[in-house]
Amino acid sequence: MRIVTILVCCLLLPTAAGATAPGTYLAPEAFIARTFPSPPPAGVLWYDDSLRAALAEVLGHAPHGLRVRYWRDGERTAWILDEVGKDKPITLGVVVANSRIESLDVLVFRESRGWEIRHAFFTNQFRNARLDERRRLEPGIDGITGATLSVRAATRVAAAAIVLHERVMRQDTKLAANAG
């Protein structure tokens, strides 16, 4: 029995150590390749004042940079966004379809704590989430003890991805109307 216990511990120990290590869980290129069978070229969305304000409302701070890249196929858009949890940026990949979250993945985790947000039990909560009138995710996202800041960062990014998606779709509608 003791031998079996030791063997089980030896087998589980490397797994546990690996699970806590910050690192790249899914390369950004692999995320795009997984989302789109034939990946479209990246589009570029430049921030204007209104978009900057809308993002600041959901992020709690102005977005970094002057533009953001995205990938789009019809009504689906994919976003790779960075957000700081406590000290370091967490890179998340978010797919939005019809203003609802289709999937959210942790691509790169650099913080020393809060890595639990990468697991499906957490990320699955975002499926079908949308923004309500108060620009909050509906339904709400349950937190994880010990990973509060990472959970908040992921929630902010999900909301920001919907804001960005809606802007891209609206731009498209405007272009179509102008062409018509």
Add this chain to the structure above:
Amino acid sequence: MALPPGLPPPPKQQPMRSLHRALGLVGALFLLLLVSTGIALQHPGLFRLDTTFVTSAALLDWYGVSVPPARVFDAGTHRVARIGELTTLDDNPIDLAIDDLIGAIAVAGHVLVVDTEQLTILTGTGELVDRMSIPTQAIAVGTGAADGSVNVRTASGVLRLSEDLADWHPAVDAGEIRWQTALEPNAAERPLLEAAYRGRLITVERFLLDLHSGRFFGRYGPYFIDLAAILVLLLAASGLLLMRRRQ
């Protein structure tokens, strides 16, 4: 000298009182140091202790800060340099995490700073435009001799940046590419880079913490502070004793 007759003899200096006075003088100096640094350390955000850096050359020398060699890349009219972990654009520090810098290129009014992992796009004044990862670890960056395209060399081939600076594509017919090489900083740049590097290593919070704990004074500094704490304890004890005697 004999006292005039009729005058009372001067009061004899009590040893306890003298000790208390001496302890009070020394202890007050330590208390001043501990209390002032302690109060400041309680409010690092308010006093911006964690974002303000020690720039005094004498203090940095005391800490034994040495300067690593610098590398510079020409990016049109701009110069991008790397010294230690610090990257600068025209001698101004870039407040972004940049890995091992391999080059910098000026394109359409932007400065592209390339490290082994990602491309950072900046405006000419250093404002962040965007950051994008490089699919495979980059070894070198260069411009196409014919079209000025931006290319990175990786272990699995050459990748070319799209004209809108948004995507990487394999460079099928790469043509002649002028790969960048690092330059030595010139005589005017070197002191500026060294000052920028040294001036961003030790925060005021770190300095005050070291003062507070005594580590600033070297290996035996913490024991020195312990001794000061004991002195203050003795001061309190001698004060209590004197008060009791007086009562």
